[in-house]
Amino acid sequence: MKKESHYTRQVILLIIVAGLGYFVDIYDLILFLFVKKSSLNELHIPEDQYPVLLNFQMFGMLLGGIVWGVLGDKKGRLSTLFFTIFIYSLANIANGFVQTLHQYEGLRFIAGFGLAGELGVGITLVSELMSKETRGYGTSIVAGIGIAGAGLGYVISQHLGWRQAYWAGGVLGLVLLVMRMSVSESSLFHKSKKDNVAMGNFFSLFTNGNRTMKYIYCILIGIPVWFVIGIVIAGAEKFATNIFHVEGIFDANGNPLKNIHGNKIVDEIGAKAVLYHYIGASAGSFLLGFLGQWLKSRKKALIISLTMLSISLGAFFYSSGISLSLYYFIIFILGIAQGYWAIFITVASEQFGTNLRATVSTTAPNFVRGALPLMAFGYAALGTAKDGTMKGAIIVGAIVIALAFFATTQLKETYGKELDYLEPVE
Numbered sequence: 338m339k340k341e342s343h344y345t346r347q348v349i350l351l352i353i354v355a356g357l358g359y360f361v362d363i364y365d366l367i368l369f370l371f372v373k374k375s376s377l378n379e380l381h382i383p384e385d386q387y388p389v390l391l392n393f394q395m396f397g398m399l400l401g402g403i404v405w406g407v408l409g410d411k412k413g414r415l416s417t418l419f420f421t422i423f424i425y426s427l428a429n430i431a432n433g434f435v436q437t438l439h440q441y442e443g444l445r446f447i448a449g450f451g452l453a454g455e456l457g458v459g460i461t462l463v464s465e466l467m468s469k470e471t472r473g474y475g476t477s478i479v480a481g482i483g484i485a486g487a488g489l490g491y492v493i494s495q496h497l498g499w500r501q502a503y504w505a506g507g508v509l510g511l512v513l514l515v516m517r518m519s520v521s522e523s524s525l526f527h528k529s530k531k532d533n534v535a536m537g538n539f540f541s542l543f544t545n546g547n548r549t550m551k552y553i554y555c556i557l558i559g560i561p562v563w564f565v566i567g568i569v570i571a572g573a574e575k576f577a578t579n580i581f582h583v584e585g586i587f588d589a590n591g592n593p594l595k596n597i598h599g600n601k602i603v604d605e606i607g608a609k610a611v612l613y614h615y616i617g618a619s620a621g622s623f624l625l626g627f628l629g630q631w632l633k634s635r636k637k638a639l640i641i642s643l644t645m646l647s648i649s650l651g652a653f654f655y656s657s658g659i660s661l662s663l664y665y666f667i668i669f670i671l672g673i674a675q676g677y678w679a680i681f682i683t684v685a686s687e688q689f690g691t692n693l694r695a696t697v698s699t700t701a702p703n704f705v706r707g708a709l710p711l712m713a714f715g716y717a718a719l720g721t722a723k724d725g726t727m728k729g730a731i732i733v734g735a736i737v738i739a740l741a742f743f744a745t746t747q748l749k750e751t752y753g754k755e756l757d758y759l760e761p762v763e
Contacts, residue, residue, distance in 0.1 A: 359483025405454025477626020621676015
């Protein structure tokens with residue numbers, strides 16, 4: 338009984354610490370969206386440099402996803418988490434001192450590199466420590482807590498300067514680092530180290546056809562989430578003003594309306610869209626994750642989530658002339674629908690053996706994020722909000738959702754799957 342009580346405390350502590358780790362991860366990732374205007378203006382950097390800075394961060398995440406995933410399998414889940422949070426915490430603190438564009442670019446790259454390992458390695462650790470029947474609850478709680486970090490980013494960015502907001506994120510990360518010292522390493526990792534098998538061999542994902550396709554399917558399932566974040570939510574202000582002509586932003590003469598604080602409503606749309614979307618995503622992580630547990634099927638939960646996402650995107654694309662409140666509500670619903678992010682990473686984690694689990698769980702979400710430039714290129718080539726068309730967004734959205742539906746049907750059900758096995762590596 339004592340042993341079981343100790344195990345329960347360890348699981349609860351791990352879920353809390355992993356959730357707070359992802360909370361700080363999302364705080365930093367989304368904070369950049371909240372402070373981009375104020376930071377670029379103060380540094381006298383043209384706002385058209387924002388995509389360049391974002392690309393530096395995303396490239397850092399792509400590279401970091403591979404490095405941390407491999408290290409998570411080779412050296413351990415826990416020690417890797419220590420390194421990731423240490424790096425992005427220091428990068429955040431340093432980011433508050435930048436004076437030039439090149440300094441900003443470099444620190445966005447370093448922060449992205451550190452951020453890349455937080456979620457995947459954390460989900461791997463939670464999945465391996467919890468029972469096969471309950472781990473879906475654990476990963477959903479981690480994601481639900483973590484995504485709420487966007488809310489803190491919004492509040493701090495509204496009340497503190499952008500430099501102070503970065504410092505706050507760095508301090509939060511260092512506090513979390515201390516908390517992590519009380520968390521135990523995965524017993525499955527310790528067990529796998531005793532077997533004579535290659536650990537964390539990233540390239541082995543591409544030496545076997547079935548394994549490669551399984552990995553690609555995992556990535557395809559997650560891409561619609563970043564289509565919504567990177568195209569729809571990031572472009573919320575332009576969509577509302579250039580295409581949908583949402584009511585409550587301008588008066589009859591085209592002059593910007595102001596809120597009770599005297600701020601132009603149009604200037605708030607981008608930040609509020611991100612805030613409401615991530616509130617929905619946090620709620621969706623709990624709802625959809627628990628739905629998968631109730632249905633005893635990850636695949637059914639994914640199909641329901643993608644269906645809900647398709648319907649809510651359709652509502653968004655036909656938002657012409659609606660009120661600003663309804664516009665924000667649709668964005669909130671989009672967040673709930675894309676809350677399947679936790680299920681996506683859990684499925685990726687469960688598809689592969691212990692010797693490749695952290696590698697897959699960490700690289701897959703970062704390759705999903707890395708697909709954003711490709712989606713943005715297709716969107717720009719086919720028609721953007723800037724030129725007053727929705728064609729590009731509709732076509733790209735339809736493609737990525739269709740691919741996600743197809744990929745879901747191709748993967749095996751993993752609910753209740755035993756994770757104590759190794760992936761045969763040639």
